[in-house]
Amino acid sequence: MSRSAHPAGPRHADVLPEGHYSAPADDLNALDPKVWAHTVGRDADGVVTVGGITVTQLAEEYGTPAYILDEADFRDRARAWRTAFGNDADVFYAGKAFLSRAVVRWLHEEGLNLDVCSGGELATALSAGMPAERIAFHGNNKSPEEIERAVRAGVGRIVLDSFQEIVRVAHIAQSLGKRQPVQIRITVGVEAHTHEFIATAHEDQKFGIPLAGGQAAEAVRRALQLDGLEVIGIHSHIGSQIFDMSGFEVAAHRVVGLLKDIRDEHGVELPEIDLGGGLGIAYTSDDDPREPHEIAKALTEIVTRECEAARLATPRISVEPGRAIVGPTAFTLYEVGTVKPLDGLRTYVSVDGGMSDNIRTALYDAEYSVALASRTSDAEPMLVRVVGKHCESGDIVVKDAFLPGDLAPGDLIAVPATGAYCRSMASNYNHVLRPPVVAVRDGAARVVVRRETEEDLLRLDVG
Ligand SMILES: *Cc1c(COP(=O)(O)O)cnc(C)c1O
Numbered sequence: 001m002s003r004s005a006h007p008a009g010p011r012h013a014d015v016l017p018e019g020h021y022s023a024p025a026d027d028l029n030a031l032d033p034k035v036w037a038h039t040v041g042r043d044a045d046g047v048v049t050v051g052g053i054t055v056t057q058l059a060e061e062y063g064t065p066a067y068i069l070d071e072a073d074f075r076d077r078a079r080a081w082r083t084a085f086g087n088d089a090d091v092f093y094a095g096k097a098f099l100s101r102a103v104v105r106w107l108h109e110e111g112l113n114l115d116v117c118s119g120g121e122l123a124t125a126l127s128a129g130m131p132a133e134r135i136a137f138h139g140n141n142k143s144p145e146e147i148e149r150a151v152r153a154g155v156g157r158i159v160l161d162s163f164q165e166i167v168r169v170a171h172i173a174q175s176l177g178k179r180q181p182v183q184i185r186i187t188v189g190v191e192a193h194t195h196e197f198i199a200t201a202h203e204d205q206k207f208g209i210p211l212a213g214g215q216a217a218e219a220v221r222r223a224l225q226l227d228g229l230e231v232i233g234i235h236s237h238i239g240s241q242i243f244d245m246s247g248f249e250v251a252a253h254r255v256v257g258l259l260k261d262i263r264d265e266h267g268v269e270l271p272e273i274d275l276g277g278g279l280g281i282a283y284t285s286d287d288d289p290r291e292p293h294e295i296a297k298a299l300t301e302i303v304t305r306e307c308e309a310a311r312l313a314t315p316r317i318s319v320e321p322g323r324a325i326v327g328p329t330a331f332t333l334y335e336v337g338t339v340k341p342l343d344g345l346r347t348y349v350s351v352d353g354g355m356s357d358n359i360r361t362a363l364y365d366a367e368y369s370v371a372l373a374s375r376t377s378d379a380e381p382m383l384v385r386v387v388g389k390h391c392e393s394g395d396i397v398v399k400d401a402f403l404p405g406d407l408a409p410g411d412l413i414a415v416p417a418t419g420a421y422c423r424s425m426a427s428n429y430n431h432v433l434r435p436p437v438v439a440v441r442d443g444a445a446r447v448v449v450r451r452e453t454e455e456d457l458l459r460l461d462v463g
Helices: 055-062 071-088 101-110 119-127 144-153 163-175 212-224 246-266 292-309 323-329 360-364 454-460
Strands: 048-050 066-070 089-094 113-116 135-137 157-160 180-187 191-193 196-198 229-235 272-274 316-319 330-341 347-351 381-387 396-404 412-416 437-441 444-449
Touching (some): 048 055, 055 066, 055 330, 055 412, 055 437, 055 444, 071 316, 071 323, 071 437, 089 323, 101 113, 101 444, 113 119, 119 135, 119 144, 135 144, 144 157, 144 163, 163 180, 163 212, 229 246, 246 272, 323 330, 360 396
Parallel strands (some): 089 113, 113 135, 135 157, 157 180, 272 316, 347 381
Antiparallel strands (some): 191 196, 330 412
């Protein structure tokens, strides 16, 4: 095998250090459609394009780093979820994955509903014209002010998360002369993570009211007695980045069991069941997510079967995908600043962003892929770690990946599947300015969230 342009640094499978990575792809220039937004490709010169625009144009116009969001892809995915579940179910996009007014408008147009979990998210949703009745308000510690605002606005549901909140929401609604539709969030004793299904330690968490020990039943008992509340259903959210439907199966079984107990005790059949979000996406070519229609079919079948067995009318189902809609729609475009080969280890590639625009790698040990975007290359693959510019050695964007061995400062690289939980979790660590979100569609680009400026930073610092 021939060596690449770099004088040092491992290039070959037989000298690779330990780490969690697959062998380099046969063609490093190829863009796996599983991890990239639908309109992403390369033009005749090998430059990555999205929505008909090259990344070099985007970098020139908007600078780097930048989140580049494929609007057509977002709409396609939102619509696929909506269509898959049809008119007998509701799809609530989980706004915490990424929320902006443009996104709210797209969701509205595509017929989706919206989950919010703070006053800020509620304000964004309302200011972009999402009808309040299509908004669900979540959170384990909503403030009285937030609750009042949500009730006054007329949100379609508030998801209650504790005994105290049951009383709090009832009291606020009643004082406003309203009867607030609510769901009660329970923990069913399963917690699902990527590629695994753990049935322990699940109730030991801050969200929800445990089904175990009769607490959830007691919560329903109390809520049903309060005039300010209209209990419309039970809510369960079992985890995130889930590929295996068995966790939903157990959750649905247990939620339906509770609905049956409620019917037997109170003579009421609650009309709704919410199975939460958490459906996984492909961050690397190793991930195999399911299509919305497969998920819809599986969930509908599970709930229908469980309800038939319990002799209950099938409730209206709702789901709350966040990552599965927005995650794959965006990539982060970075410029390479330095390339530092460490003998016998790997090559560190420093980019102009990092943990302030993508905390997931540091926070969850998340895996990402990366591609050279401003050109193609036939150089030998080199094992790289893509790192940021922050004063923290854990400031890693892509832990282990392969890039062409002739990578050099000034090259643009793109990290796909950063649409979810990257901009929404972005920080100002080291007073680094948060990147813009640029939406592209049909050859046109527009900023939907602008880049932060030093004036923005200094405006908050009142001296
Ligand atoms: C986070 C969250 C979601 C969305 O999770 P994804 O993994 O992005 O699909 C849905 N519902 C609730 C209650 C959540 O907390």
